[in-house]
Amino acid sequence: AQSVTQLDSHVSVSEGTPVLLRCNYSSSYSPSLFWYVQHPNKGLQLLLKYTSAATLVKGINGFEAEFKKSETSFHLTKPSAHMSDAAEYFCVVTAAGSGTYKYIFGTGTRLKVLA
Amino acid sequence: DGGITQSPKYLFRKEGQNVTLSCEQNLNHDAMYWYRQDPGQGLRLIYYSQIVNDFQKGDIAEGYSVSREKKESFPLTVTSAQKNPTAFYLCASSRGSQETQYFGPGTRLLVL
Numbered sequence: 001a002q003s004v005t006q007l008d009s010h011v012s013v014s015e016g017t018p019v020l021l022r023c024n025y026s027s028s029y030s031p032s033l034f035w036y037v038q039h040p041n042k043g044l045q046l047l048l049k050y051t052s053a054a055t056l057v058k059g060i061n062g063f064e065a066e067f068k069k070s071e072t073s074f075h076l077t078k079p080s081a082h083m084s085d086a087a088e089y090f091c092v093v094t095a096a097g098s099g100t101y102k103y104i105f106g107t108g109t110r111l112k113v114l115a
Numbered sequence: 116d117g118g119i120t121q122s123p124k125y126l127f128r129k130e131g132q133n134v135t136l137s138c139e140q141n142l143n144h145d146a147m148y149w150y151r152q153d154p155g156q157g158l159r160l161i162y163y164s165q166i167v168n169d170f171q172k173g174d175i176a177e178g179y180s181v182s183r184e185k186k187e188s189f190p191l192t193v194t195s196a197q198k199n200p201t202a203f204y205l206c207a208s209s210r211g212s213q214e215t216q217y218f219g220p221g222t223r224l225l226v227l
Contacts, residue, residue, distance in 0.1 A: 009155070034215070043119075043205055043218040044158075090157060101213040105157030 002027045004093040006106035014114045019078040021109045023091035026072060033074045034092040035065055038108075044090065050074065061085070086113045118142070119219035121206050126224045128193065128200060136191045136222045138206035146212045147189035151175060152203040152221075161204075164189055165212045193224060201226050 007022040025031060032051045036044040048059025055067040065076045074091060091106040119140045128134045138147065146165050150158040160173030164183040178197025183189055189208075193200045203223050207216040 036218075041203075041221070041223070043121075043220045044207075046215060046217065049215060102160065103158075103216060105159075107155065107157045 002029075002031065002093050002102075002104050004091050004104050004106040006089075006091050006109050008109050009107065010110050010112065012112040012114060013081045015083055016080050019076070019081045019085065019111065021076040021089050021091075021111065023074045023076065023106060024072055025074060025091070025093040027093055032094050033065075033067060034094075034103075035059065035063070035074075035076050036090045036092060037087050038090065039087045047076070047089075081111075081113050083113050083115065086111055119206060119208055119217060121204075121219040121222050123222060124220070126222055127227050128224060129227050131195045133192055133194050134224070136193070136204055136206075136224070138189045138191065138219060140187055140189075140206075140208045140219075142208060142210075142217070143186070144208035144210050144217075145186070146209045146214070146216075147183065148207040148209075148216060149173075149179070149181065149189070149191045150205045150207065152205060158205060161191065163212075200224050 003026045005024045034049045035047040037047050038044045047063050048057045050057045050067045058064045063078050065074050088108045088110045090108050093104050122137045148163040149161040152158050159175050161179050162181040164170035167186050170181050170183050180192045203221050205221045206219040209216045
């Protein structure tokens with residue numbers, strides 16, 4: 001079975017400082033992993049995805065994530081936060097080859113950026 | 116512009132009433148999905164469709180119904196059997212069932 005845990009429900013950072021949003025996953029198969037961002041009352045926008053190629057994945061808006069199999073983690077980082085990064089972020093795991101292909105969502109991390 | 120549209124943005128339901136949420140995509144995607152989002156929770160899958168004229172129940176299908184008569188359209192009906200319909204509903208689509216999903220802007224359903 002697959003599952004995903006976002007370790008922080010809320011994260012606050014100052015503008016210009018690094019961002020770290022943590023995600024751990026569990027999967028019986030080779031996982032695909034995604035980060036999506038959601039601004040208030042909007043749909044989800046894909047930030048980046050890992051699908052068994054390079055373990056360091058670069059996404060849009062300066063975000064990147066590193067797949068660490070030994071730690072079953074897929075943390076999202078950004079070197080310098082911008083006010084426009086304030087939003088909710090969802091980590092998603094899925095698994096191809098298990099007979100189904102289903103998105104399993106984490107419960108989200110709300111990022112607050114302080115001026 | 117290619118994308119996914121959902122309408123209306125806000126929808127009000129009276130008790131005992133069925134309401135239908137629209138989802139249209141012009142991405143030529145085969146697969147489409149409906150999710151429900153509640154505060155503090157991740158998205159939960161209601162229904163999905165991998166091809167036209169075929170759809171499957173997700174994790175929380177009770178009180179909902181769908182149809183997939185056209186490739187570009189996947190409407191969701193919230194029936195009177197759904198006793199707690201207040202939520203944000205998101206539609207998504209993907210090129211195939213094992214491809215990345217792309218989301219629409221959502222519909223917020225409120226009960227009068």
